[in-house]
Amino acid sequence: MFFSRKAEPVAQKVAAILANYFSVSTDETLLWCSTIEDSRSNASARDAGSSDKSQTVQVTLPFCMNSQLAHLKDVVISELKSQLKSEFHSAQLVFTTQITSQHTKLPPITNIKNIIAVASGKGGVGKSTTSINLAFALMKEGARVGILDADIYGPSIPIMLGNTNDHPESEDNKHMQPLEAHGLVANSIGYLVPQDDAAVWRGPMASRALTQLLNETLWPVLDYLIVDMPPGTGDIQLTMAQQVPLTAAVIVTTPQDLALADAQKGISMFEKVDVPVLGLVENMSYYQCRACGTKDYVFSRDGGEQLAERHGLPLLGQLPLDIHIREHGDAGTPLLIGAPESPIAASYQEAARAISMQLAFTLSPRENSNKHIKGDPIGVVGS
Numbered sequence: 001m002f003f004s005r006k007a008e009p010v011a012q013k014v015a016a017i018l019a020n021y022f023s024v025s026t027d028e029t030l031l032w033c034s035t036i037e038d039s040r041s042n043a044s045a046r047d048a049g050s051s052d053k054s055q056t057v058q059v060t061l062p063f064c065m066n067s068q069l070a071h072l073k074d075v076v077i078s079e080l081k082s083q084l085k086s087e088f089h090s091a092q093l094v095f096t097t098q099i100t101s102q103h104t105k106l107p108p109i110t111n112i113k114n115i116i117a118v119a120s121g122k123g124g125v126g127k128s129t130t131s132i133n134l135a136f137a138l139m140k141e142g143a144r145v146g147i148l149d150a151d152i153y154g155p156s157i158p159i160m161l162g163n164t165n166d167h168p169e170s171e172d173n174k175h176m177q178p179l180e181a182h183g184l185v186a187n188s189i190g191y192l193v194p195q196d197d198a199a200v201w202r203g204p205m206a207s208r209a210l211t212q213l214l215n216e217t218l219w220p221v222l223d224y225l226i227v228d229m230p231p232g233t234g235d236i237q238l239t240m241a242q243q244v245p246l247t248a249a250v251i252v253t254t255p256q257d258l259a260l261a262d263a264q265k266g267i268s269m270f271e272k273v274d275v276p277v278l279g280l281v282e283n284m285s286y287y288q289c290r291a292c293g294t295k296d297y298v299f300s301r302d303g304g305e306q307l308a309e310r311h312g313l314p315l316l317g318q319l320p321l322d323i324h325i326r327e328h329g330d331a332g333t334p335l336l337i338g339a340p341e342s343p344i345a346a347s348y349q350e351a352a353r354a355i356s357m358q359l360a361f362t363l364s365p366r367e368n369s370n371k372h373i374k375g376d377p378i379g380v381v382g383s
Ligand SMILES: Nc1ncnc2c1ncn2[C@@H]1O[C@H](COP(=O)(O)OP(=O)(O)OP(=O)(O)O)[C@@H](O)[C@H]1O
Pocket: 120, 122, 123, 124, 125, 126, 127, 128, 129, 130, 151, 154, 156, 230, 231, 283, 284, 319, 320, 321, 322, 323, 325, 326, 327, 329, 330
């Protein structure tokens, strides 16, 4: 078996179909497509006097979308069948995922391809809930994901992961093993110090804690590390955004005017430090009555959409105010784990795919993109 470097006609057709599907250029999608020729089948085809070549087109997507791959494959195969004279079997099209490490101004952290800050201008809008569910949603879509709870003033990730009594282990007193819950690797200031201690830290100590957590954790190879930022847009958040090699940021807001004004400040803060904002997630967009299905727009309507439009940013998702989101978070089994087949879980996954695609389509790959990927350290501690 060998890989062909130049795109064979079938691979070119696949690239054109994908370009149309994702509304990007064929130049981009051609980079995803390669042809694998099975020399054994070719030999047997020749023996049988046939000139048929057994070619497999391999598509390596630079973003994750596992839940949609079967549908995408159906679309490509049915288009190909209408375009090709010869037969093309479904087994001749293979999809894989290889998330690219995107450029950052600061040098990358070992093993982490992309660091995504989830931030909100205002407290209590559901930033941590959104962070954890997006992390699991990205995982479900096929990415390797970790979460870092940088919310020094109210670390809630340990509660949402149901492992508040666990502590990261260290063999050399310098580095920590991250904890693992439901397959997600995590670290949080909440695992290390009593909450009341961290809550009185001043700015420099708080941002030093974040860089230490980031640098001293033995992260396995991760496509995405989600960083749950402390709420607000003050000096502490600005320093954190400056000191960490953030690939991009996602802003969480409710549709309410008050929250939107603060979300706007969040966008400006990341712009100031040259961290691209991928888009907005609107949380608590509406409440849907379980008895009659009526939607109430408790915190106003479509504010996130309008703010996104004003800044030319995508609205990555709209999540309802829903009792299950809160209950599953409190129980240590976030919605994506506790109710993975629910429509709300599907909405988080849609937002996760949008984030992954935004990263792949709007940012530039890092030079020497894999130099900092050293491989998984031995033994991640499970809970
Ligand atoms: N969409 C939602 N539906 C129902 N409850 C939600 C939703 N989003 C968040 N919550 C609940 O609202 C509360 C605050 O959420 P969360 O801790 O995620 O907010 P936060 O913005 O991270 O807060 P902080 O500013 O304190 O860091 C939690 O009890 C959480 O379970």
